Amino acid sequence: MTEQNLDALAQDMLRIGQQARTAAKTIRNASDAQKSKALLAMADLIEANRSQLQAENAKDIEAAEKNGLETALVDRLKLSDHALNTMATGLRQIAAMPDPVGSLGPTIKRPNGMDVAQMRVPLGVIGIIYESRPNVTIDAAALCLKSGNATILRGGSEAFHSNQALGAIIRQGLIAAGLPEHTVQVIGTTDRGAVGHLITMTDYVDVIVPRGGKGLIARLSAEAKVPLIKHLDGNCHLYIDKDAHVEKAQRIAINAKTYRYGICGTMETLLVHSEIAPAVLPDLAQALQDKGVELRGCEKTQALVSGILPATEADWETEYLAPILAIRIVSSIDQAMDHIAQYSSEHTESIVTENLEAARRFQREVDSSSVYVNLPTCFADGFEYGLGAEIGISTNRLHARGPVGLEGLTTQKWVLTGNGQLRGQN
Amino acid sequence: MTEQNLDALAQDMLRIGQQARTAAKTIRNASDAQKSKALLAMADLIEANRSQLQAENAKDIEAAEKNGLETALVDRLKLSDHALNTMATGLRQIAAMPDPVGSLGPTIKRPNGMDVAQMRVPLGVIGIIYESRPNVTIDAAALCLKSGNATILRGGSEAFHSNQALGAIIRQGLIAAGLPEHTVQVIGTTDRGAVGHLITMTDYVDVIVPRGGKGLIARLSAEAKVPLIKHLDGNCHLYIDKDAHVEKAQRIAINAKTYRYGICGTMETLLVHSEIAPAVLPDLAQALQDKGVELRGCEKTQALVSGILPATEADWETEYLAPILAIRIVSSIDQAMDHIAQYSSEHTESIVTENLEAARRFQREVDSSSVYVNLPTCFADGFEYGLGAEIGISTNRLHARGPVGLEGLTTQKWVLTGNGQLRGQN
Structure with missing residues (x-):
C-alpha cells in the first residue's frame, strides 16, 4: 500500500466521522415518531427488496465457499427468507419500543427552591465493529437510531456485499422519514486500516461496541482511544x-x-x-x-x-x-x-x-x-431481562454493565430549573 | 535512572496494585457502620495530630518557598488550623451520608415470574492523580471509602510530606475500624514514572480520576489504558x-x-x-x-x-x-x-x-x-445539586457526567431472583 492510499483512507474516514457528527446533531433531537417511521420503512424495504438482497448475499456466499469457509460460518452469512423476516420483525419491534431520549429521572427540589433532575440523552456517535452475521447491520443500526445516535458500521469482509446492500436499505429508510442519510453509515472499504482510524477518532466517535470473538476485542482494546463497551469472557x-x-x-x-x-x-x-x-x-x-x-x-x-x-x-x-x-x-x-x-x-x-x-x-x-x-x-440476555433488545453484554465496570439495551446507548444530562436563584446569596 | 531502578518502581507499583485489589474485595462488602467508623476516626485523628501534621506540612512549605513557588500556590499548600478543621468536618459529613452500596433500583417482574433489578456496587479500585492541595488526599479517600472502593492516591510532589502524613492518619483510621489498611494507599515516591504505571495497570485499577489542569488531563488521556473520569474545559x-x-x-x-x-x-x-x-x-x-x-x-x-x-x-x-x-x-x-x-x-x-x-x-x-x-x-457543583459532596465534574459522555458524587463512584449489577424458572421452557 502506498502512502497516497493511506492518506486517501484517512481522508475517507475523517469525512465519515464528520458526516456522523453532523448527523448526530439532528438525530438526537428527532421525534420518536420520525425515528419509528424510518425503522418501519426499513422493514418494508427489506421485504420489498428480498431478491436484490439475496443476489448481493449470494456473492458473499460464493466467495466464502470458494475460500473454504466452514459450513457453519457460511450458514451464519446467509440472508435466507427466514433471516430477512427476522430482521423486518426486529425493526418493527424496536420501532414500537419506548424512546429513552428525553425521559426524566426523579426531580429533587433544593432548599433554595430550584429543581434538579437528570434527563436521558443519546451518547452521540457509536461505532460498531462486528464479524460475520449481516443481521448485526440491521439490529445495531436500529437500536442506535431508536436511541437517537448516529452510527458507523464496520462489518466483516466476508459479508461485504450483504452489508453494503443492507446499508442502502437503511439509507433509503432514513431518507423516507426525512432524517439525515448519514445517521447510519456502512463503511465501504474492506481495508483493515479503516478500523484503526475508527477506534482512534475521538473527535468524531463517542463509543465503540465490538461484536466478535476475544481476538477482536483484545486487538481493539490495545489500540483504541475511543471508549469500548466490550464483552470479554463468560466463565x-x-x-x-x-x-x-x-x-x-x-x-x-x-x-x-x-x-x-x-x-x-x-x-x-x-x-x-x-x-x-x-x-x-x-x-x-x-x-x-x-x-x-x-x-x-x-x-x-x-x-x-x-x-x-x-x-x-x-x-x-x-x-x-x-x-x-x-x-x-x-x-x-x-x-x-x-x-x-x-x-x-x-x-x-x-x-x-x-x-x-x-x-x-x-x-x-x-x-x-x-x-x-x-x-x-x-x-443472561437483554430480551430475558425485559430490555426489549440488546446491543450486547458488557463486561465493563463503567457505564453499562451486563446486557445493554436502549438505555445503555444513552447518557444523562443534569437539568436544573429555577426562578432567578443566585449562588452564594441565598 | 538505571534499569534496576525502573524495575524496582514497576515492582512497587505492582505490589500497590495487588494490595489495592485485595483490599477492594473486603471493602466492597464492608458495612456502612464500619466505613463510617473509619471516617470518624480519621476526623478525630486529624484534630489530635494537628501539630505533627503541621510540622510535616512545614517541610513542604519551606521547600516551596525555596523553589520560588508563587504565593497563591504556597497558600493552597498550607495545612492551617482552618484547613484541618475543614477536613475533619468534611469527613464527618461524608460519614453521615447515605451509603450508596447495595441500594436497589425498581424491581421488574418478568412474565415468567422472575424479578429483575439493578443493585449499586463499588467500582473497585480508583486511582486519584492530583496537584497541589493536600485536602484532596482526605476528601478523595473519604468519598472512595464511603462508596466501598479501594483507592490509590498520587498527589503532587510539592505536597509530598503533607500527603504522607495524611496517609498515615487515614491508615490509622482504617485500622481503628478493623478495615484493611491498604484500602487507601498514598504512593510513597515522587518518581514521575509511578503515574505511568498507575494509568496502565488495567488488572488492578478500574478507573482514574485526575484532579488538575488541562495539561495533566491531556498527558494522562494520551497514555492511559485505565478509563478516566475526566474534566476538561468549562466554556x-x-x-x-x-x-x-x-x-x-x-x-x-x-x-x-x-x-x-x-x-x-x-x-x-x-x-x-x-x-x-x-x-x-x-x-x-x-x-x-x-x-x-x-x-x-x-x-x-x-x-x-x-x-x-x-x-x-x-x-x-x-x-x-x-x-x-x-x-x-x-x-x-x-x-x-x-x-x-x-x-x-x-x-x-x-x-x-x-x-x-x-x-x-x-x-x-x-x-x-x-x-x-x-x-x-x-x-455547576455537586454540593449545589444535592450530591452532598463531589469528587469532580465529569465532561465524559460515558458513565458519570457533570458533577460526580458518591453514586458516580459506583456501578450497578443485575440481580435476578426466581424459583426455578428455566430458559426456553416457559
Missing part, C-alpha cells in the same frame, strides 16, 4: 447450596449447561455444597452425561460420580463454550464465593437455595455483572 | 431570551460571571436576543464593568455599549477563567443554540426566559452535561 458458575431444593437444583443445572453450549451465559463450573452433593450429584451427572456432556470433577466429585475425568486448575479457568462441565464440591458458601472470586470472569453467577440469608449474601457479595437466585445462568 | 454560556425578565436576567448574568472567576461553571460568553438587548445590556454592562469585568462584544453589542473591545473568533472559543466576558447579540433562540453547539465545551449552559416553550426547547436540545433555566451557570 459462569452455578452454586448449589446446602439448603437447595434437590430437584429444582438439578433442573436449573441441566438448563444452565444444556440450553445452548455456545452462549456466554452457559454454566462452565458447577459448585456443590458437600452436605447436599450425595443427594444432588449422582442423578444430575447421569442426566448431563445422557445429554452428551463431558464431566470433569474434583476428587470429592470423582468419589461420588463414577467414570469422570479429574478437573485441573485449567478447568476452573476455562470458558468451554462446549458440552464440557467442571464440578467442584465445596464445604461452605464462603468457599463457593472464594472460588468464584478467584476464577469467575464476573459475567453471571447463580445460587440455588431456599435459605433467604444465603441468597441475600450471595447476591450482595458476588461481584459479577449479573447475580441470580434459583435461576440458570443462561438467562 | 459556559448564558442566553438571555427575548421573553426574559429584564432585572432577573441582569442579576443572573452578574452572578454567573462574578460569583468566582476561576471556577469551571463561570459564564464565559453571554448571548442576548436582539429584541431584549437594548433593555438588558447597557445597565448590565455598566454593572459588570463596575465590578472590573472587561467586556468584548460583537458589532451589535458595540453599538449598544460604549467603550468595549471587539470580540473575535478566539473569544468565542476561550474559557477565560478571568474577569473577561464575551458578548454576542443573536436574532433567535436557534442562533443562540447554534452558537452554543459550535463553541461550547458541553459543560454548563443556561437560558433566562419566562417562556415555557423556549425553556423546554433549550433544556432538551442543548447537548451539555448541565442545562439550566433561569439560573446562573456558576451553580
Whole structure:
C-alpha cells in the first residue's frame, strides 16, 4: 500500500466521522415518531427488496465457499427468507419500543427552591465493529437510531456485499422519514486500516461496541482511544447450596449447561455444597452425561460420580463454550464465593437455595455483572431481562454493565430549573 | 535512572496494585457502620495530630518557598488550623451520608415470574492523580471509602510530606475500624514514572480520576489504558431570551460571571436576543464593568455599549477563567443554540426566559452535561445539586457526567431472583 492510499483512507474516514457528527446533531433531537417511521420503512424495504438482497448475499456466499469457509460460518452469512423476516420483525419491534431520549429521572427540589433532575440523552456517535452475521447491520443500526445516535458500521469482509446492500436499505429508510442519510453509515472499504482510524477518532466517535470473538476485542482494546463497551469472557458458575431444593437444583443445572453450549451465559463450573452433593450429584451427572456432556470433577466429585475425568486448575479457568462441565464440591458458601472470586470472569453467577440469608449474601457479595437466585445462568440476555433488545453484554465496570439495551446507548444530562436563584446569596 | 531502578518502581507499583485489589474485595462488602467508623476516626485523628501534621506540612512549605513557588500556590499548600478543621468536618459529613452500596433500583417482574433489578456496587479500585492541595488526599479517600472502593492516591510532589502524613492518619483510621489498611494507599515516591504505571495497570485499577489542569488531563488521556473520569474545559454560556425578565436576567448574568472567576461553571460568553438587548445590556454592562469585568462584544453589542473591545473568533472559543466576558447579540433562540453547539465545551449552559416553550426547547436540545433555566451557570457543583459532596465534574459522555458524587463512584449489577424458572421452557 502506498502512502497516497493511506492518506486517501484517512481522508475517507475523517469525512465519515464528520458526516456522523453532523448527523448526530439532528438525530438526537428527532421525534420518536420520525425515528419509528424510518425503522418501519426499513422493514418494508427489506421485504420489498428480498431478491436484490439475496443476489448481493449470494456473492458473499460464493466467495466464502470458494475460500473454504466452514459450513457453519457460511450458514451464519446467509440472508435466507427466514433471516430477512427476522430482521423486518426486529425493526418493527424496536420501532414500537419506548424512546429513552428525553425521559426524566426523579426531580429533587433544593432548599433554595430550584429543581434538579437528570434527563436521558443519546451518547452521540457509536461505532460498531462486528464479524460475520449481516443481521448485526440491521439490529445495531436500529437500536442506535431508536436511541437517537448516529452510527458507523464496520462489518466483516466476508459479508461485504450483504452489508453494503443492507446499508442502502437503511439509507433509503432514513431518507423516507426525512432524517439525515448519514445517521447510519456502512463503511465501504474492506481495508483493515479503516478500523484503526475508527477506534482512534475521538473527535468524531463517542463509543465503540465490538461484536466478535476475544481476538477482536483484545486487538481493539490495545489500540483504541475511543471508549469500548466490550464483552470479554463468560466463565459462569452455578452454586448449589446446602439448603437447595434437590430437584429444582438439578433442573436449573441441566438448563444452565444444556440450553445452548455456545452462549456466554452457559454454566462452565458447577459448585456443590458437600452436605447436599450425595443427594444432588449422582442423578444430575447421569442426566448431563445422557445429554452428551463431558464431566470433569474434583476428587470429592470423582468419589461420588463414577467414570469422570479429574478437573485441573485449567478447568476452573476455562470458558468451554462446549458440552464440557467442571464440578467442584465445596464445604461452605464462603468457599463457593472464594472460588468464584478467584476464577469467575464476573459475567453471571447463580445460587440455588431456599435459605433467604444465603441468597441475600450471595447476591450482595458476588461481584459479577449479573447475580441470580434459583435461576440458570443462561438467562443472561437483554430480551430475558425485559430490555426489549440488546446491543450486547458488557463486561465493563463503567457505564453499562451486563446486557445493554436502549438505555445503555444513552447518557444523562443534569437539568436544573429555577426562578432567578443566585449562588452564594441565598 | 538505571534499569534496576525502573524495575524496582514497576515492582512497587505492582505490589500497590495487588494490595489495592485485595483490599477492594473486603471493602466492597464492608458495612456502612464500619466505613463510617473509619471516617470518624480519621476526623478525630486529624484534630489530635494537628501539630505533627503541621510540622510535616512545614517541610513542604519551606521547600516551596525555596523553589520560588508563587504565593497563591504556597497558600493552597498550607495545612492551617482552618484547613484541618475543614477536613475533619468534611469527613464527618461524608460519614453521615447515605451509603450508596447495595441500594436497589425498581424491581421488574418478568412474565415468567422472575424479578429483575439493578443493585449499586463499588467500582473497585480508583486511582486519584492530583496537584497541589493536600485536602484532596482526605476528601478523595473519604468519598472512595464511603462508596466501598479501594483507592490509590498520587498527589503532587510539592505536597509530598503533607500527603504522607495524611496517609498515615487515614491508615490509622482504617485500622481503628478493623478495615484493611491498604484500602487507601498514598504512593510513597515522587518518581514521575509511578503515574505511568498507575494509568496502565488495567488488572488492578478500574478507573482514574485526575484532579488538575488541562495539561495533566491531556498527558494522562494520551497514555492511559485505565478509563478516566475526566474534566476538561468549562466554556459556559448564558442566553438571555427575548421573553426574559429584564432585572432577573441582569442579576443572573452578574452572578454567573462574578460569583468566582476561576471556577469551571463561570459564564464565559453571554448571548442576548436582539429584541431584549437594548433593555438588558447597557445597565448590565455598566454593572459588570463596575465590578472590573472587561467586556468584548460583537458589532451589535458595540453599538449598544460604549467603550468595549471587539470580540473575535478566539473569544468565542476561550474559557477565560478571568474577569473577561464575551458578548454576542443573536436574532433567535436557534442562533443562540447554534452558537452554543459550535463553541461550547458541553459543560454548563443556561437560558433566562419566562417562556415555557423556549425553556423546554433549550433544556432538551442543548447537548451539555448541565442545562439550566433561569439560573446562573456558576451553580455547576455537586454540593449545589444535592450530591452532598463531589469528587469532580465529569465532561465524559460515558458513565458519570457533570458533577460526580458518591453514586458516580459506583456501578450497578443485575440481580435476578426466581424459583426455578428455566430458559426456553416457559
